[in-house]
Amino acid sequence: MSAGSPHGANVTKEPSPRLWPGDIYDALKRADVKQVAYVPDAGHKELILQCQADRDMTAVSLTTEQEGVAMLAGAWLGGDRGALLMQSSGVGNCINMLSVPVHCRMPLLMVVTMRGEWGEFNPWQLPMGQNTERVLHDIGVYVQRATAPDEVGQVVYAAAQLAFSSNCQVAVLLSQRLLGFKDWSK
Template sequence: MAESWPELVYRNLKEAGITQMAYVPDAGHSQLIKLFEADPEVEAVSLTTEEEGVAMLGGAWLGGAKGVLLMQSSGVGNCINMLALIQECRMPFLCLVTMRGEWGEFNPWQCPMGQSAEAALRGAGVYVQRVEQGDDVPETVRAASLLAFNSNRPVAVVIAQRILGIKNFSK
């Protein structure tokens, strides 16, 4: 049986040397979160807000470790001010953003940040690599991790909501 894109992403991140993973619980990342939480070599930290993850990954890098932040597009706005830390200190930063507010969204509160997440990240100096097809996620994450950790740059992989499917909590 072929591996799912979250399983391939997990393997690519492990090969990249990721030993810390920060996240705000998210259904779109649930399989990837479970894989990291089950790994005794990775410190998986559930956050109360996404900007905590920016600081955590900065501290991880200063301590010689590599990390990744998993969040939804709604959390991008919470990180903008903290991303100045990454820019000013020229730290590598890797985050995976599952999109909301686009493909068949049922929750109108997700739409404003969903429509502006990529522009907000770019405005904060983050390299954005958007993925529209599930098969492209693993290789894009691999390339993004190389860019982030080889050049000390902030990189976000934006995973289109279409890949995750339409959420419907009314049923």
């Protein structure tokens, strides 16, 4: 298979045993999300490909997660709904920038894949992963969690409704258990 894909990402589309990334995509479409900002994460790989391929969405690769918080503030000013995809380590990069949507009462939907919890092999992931939920609460972001594969789509859609109907900031944390143990021999 060719390595070519939108934005030059050197990833190939492979059959995935996971259905929930597609459920997140469907939830974003139902919620009329037009701009998707992301810092890549293995858990979001399929979802990013789907968003890149969608002509009604603009998928923007960021250098750091806080750029996405600012970008989606601009999207909302212009009438677009957005979603921000990241890994839990990226939440720490966002904290001060979150004061923009929190103070301005702009909706923000974050979909965060967790590290540093279920079966984590890398101890450097634990300080941020174990404190992700607390620091989000501390800055004023509502936190919802999806742990079972069949609930992911519903949780993301409900979070989108909450964010866009109430002008609030909502993060969906996707438990590391959804991804299972990472096989580092590959």
